[in-house]
Amino acid sequence: MDNEKIRVLVVDDAAFMVKAVSEILESDPMLEVVGTAKNGLEGLAKVKELRPDVITLDMDMPVMDGIRAVRHIMIEAPVPIVVLSSLYNDGSITFEALRLGVVDFVPKPSGAVSRDIHSASRKIIDRIKIATAVNIENIRRVRLSKLDVEQSLSQRYGFQDLESIIAIGTTISGPNTFIRLLSNLSPQLPATTVIVMDIASQILESFVRKFDEHTDWKIEIARGGTVMEQGTCYIASNENAVTIATNGDGEAIIEVSEGVEKPLDLLFSSAAKVFKRNTIGLLLTGVGNDGAVGFAKIKEKDGATIAQSTNTCVYPNLTQHAVDQGTVDYLVEENEIVGQIETIMG
Secondary structure, three states, X not given: OOOOOEEEEEEOXXXXXXXXXXXXXXXXXOEEEEEXXXXXXXXXXXHHHHOOOEEEEOOOOOOOOHHHHHHHHHHHOOOOXXXXXXXXXXXXXXXXXXXXXXXEEEEOOOXXXXXXXXXXXXXXXXXXXXXXOOOHHHOOOOOOOOOOOOOOXXXXXXOOOOOEEEEEEOOOOHHHHHHHHHHHXXXXXXXXXXXXXXXXXXXXXXHHHHHOOOOOOEEEEOOOOOEOOOOXXXXXXXXXXXXXXXXXXXXXXXXXXXXXXXXXXXXXXXXXXXXXXXXXXXXXXXXXXXXXXXHHHHHHOOOEEEEEOHHHOOOOHHXXXXXXXXXXXXXXXXXXXXXXXXXXXX
């Protein structure tokens, strides 16, 4: 940003947290706290007045809570939002915040009055810096339709034989794009889906539980030893390493281990080893250079690779790197991804 400091607004009703977060941010010479607010309504007014580059936002606040604040801010004065909240076990809050387009949801280390928040200072600083590079015009809330609870499971999932895998990788700000994608992708394809994305492991369970209420796909956490099923989507945090393998009966299973430097490469390459030409690799918005090597492994097995066009990415780095490495078969706009997958699967 041409040596100009990144201007941050801190919104939290707890005076201790405002002080702690402000001290953390201002410990970095690139960051400047230009204002604070003690609830969402005051935060909205400060956003309009101060025009910060990014805001940190608590969820549990009086007058106007964090979710209502996100709705108003993203419509009236869009700005990158990094949620910093202790309510990560509440699926309705974590899922809703990511659905509405916050850049990231960072759990407070230990509750509303967090005495060890400084242990998370490096992550908070890094997330604030990354947030400023966001393409704010490409952030959109996901519109969801309610499930028909009377519809039979066979109508929803199809219960077809498992033939293919759709392996998906994304990093920061990916959950919003992924929610939109899966909400429009038919679960009756003869495929299973697995995604590795940048989401805090503490948030994952509540996010998955809530997401399962809003999509025809069966949504599960990727757990080691799970036999993969058609019509099911397995979600993992990139804090872990996910490998696709086979068990003694020749069934495709998920293996989960400690994190690795390139979790997307591992996912893609292992999926190709098991599903071979019936592998579709998909890279969505994100930051970093992970995924291109794994894409090359998919292509070696005659599978297909798809990357979201940088024109519609919130962050273009991840997909652009794969394009530059020549490992992308199909570069498509976000609203064309579902059609491309269905075309490939024929």
